Amino acid sequence: MKLYYFPPSPNTRKAHAVAIHLGLPIDLKLIDLQKGEQRTPEFMTLNPTGRTPVLQDGNFILWESTAIMQYLASQMPNLLWPDDAQTRADIVRWQSWQLAHWSVVCQPLQFENFVKPLLQLGEPDKQVVQEASDRFHQEAKVLDNHLAEHDFLVGNALTLADFSVASDLTYAGPGQFPLGGYPHIQAWYRRIEALPAWQQTSPKG
Numbered sequence: 137m138k139l140y141y142f143p144p145s146p147n148t149r150k151a152h153a154v155a156i157h158l159g160l161p162i163d164l165k166l167i168d169l170q171k172g173e174q175r176t177p178e179f180m181t182l183n184p185t186g187r188t189p190v191l192q193d194g195n196f197i198l199w200e201s202t203a204i205m206q207y208l209a210s211q212m213p214n215l216l217w218p219d220d221a222q223t224r225a226d227i228v229r230w231q232s233w234q235l236a237h238w239s240v241v242c243q244p245l246q247f248e249n250f251v252k253p254l255l256q257l258g259e260p261d262k263q264v265v266q267e268a269s270d271r272f273h274q275e276a277k278v279l280d281n282h283l284a285e286h287d288f289l290v291g292n293a294l295t296l297a298d299f300s301v302a303s304d305l306t307y308a309g310p311g312q313f314p315l316g317g318y319p320h321i322q323a324w325y326r327r328i329e330a331l332p333a334w335q336q337t338s339p340k341g
């Protein structure tokens with residue numbers, strides 16, 4: 137299998153970390169987003185949305201990181217994606233929340249506070265930061281309350297759900313995410329950061 141990836145990308149990280157954690161042999165092909173390689177005709181044939189990651193398994197092409205995670209974890213029996221309908225539904229619940237709500241409140245903070253200064257795109261927009269912070273608190277409360285009672289998101293063991301939700305915290309520091317009042321999120325993320333698969337996919341290298 138081949139993963140078309142861009143190491144600094146949190147969406148890449150989700151899929152790559154699953155492959156590493158499960159010890160799946162995988163070829164890596166860099167798609168450099170800063171050079172616009174996601175818009176070449178060759179890559180657009182693989183993913184018409186022009187985004188990473190993309191997985192290629194023979195003739196089977198898959199884009200969307202969550203689908204890739206589930207496909208990778210379906211290659212062998214494992215605890216990240218247990219073969220049980222209720223556990224899988226619970227994992228998909230958190231993955232759905234991550235896509236629809238969590239990443240939506242994390243991304244503006246990441247962009248305004250980290251990406252803009254990094255790429256010299258101007259000052260952070262204070263109104264966007266304020267609105268994103270307000271919405272961040274609404275979602276973070278839900279996550280923190282859940283993690284007050286659980287070491288991991290589903291069934292008290294590491295699953296795909298943790299890699300999905302953790303991916304948005306990749307730039308929580310430089311993105312100045314307001315995590316101060318959320319000790320359970322912080323403790324849980326430290327557990328994720330201790331995983332070799334998370335360390336090996338850190339954009340810091």
Ligand SMILES: N[C@@H](CCC(=O)N[C@@H](CS)C(=O)NCC(=O)O)C(=O)O
Pocket residue numbers: 145146147148169174186187188189199200201202
């Ligand atoms: N929903 C997609 C999002 C993928 C995505 O936005 N990838 C970003 C990198 S984190 C990307 O490739 N951006 C390039 C662009 O938009 O030009 C997924 O989960 O795979």
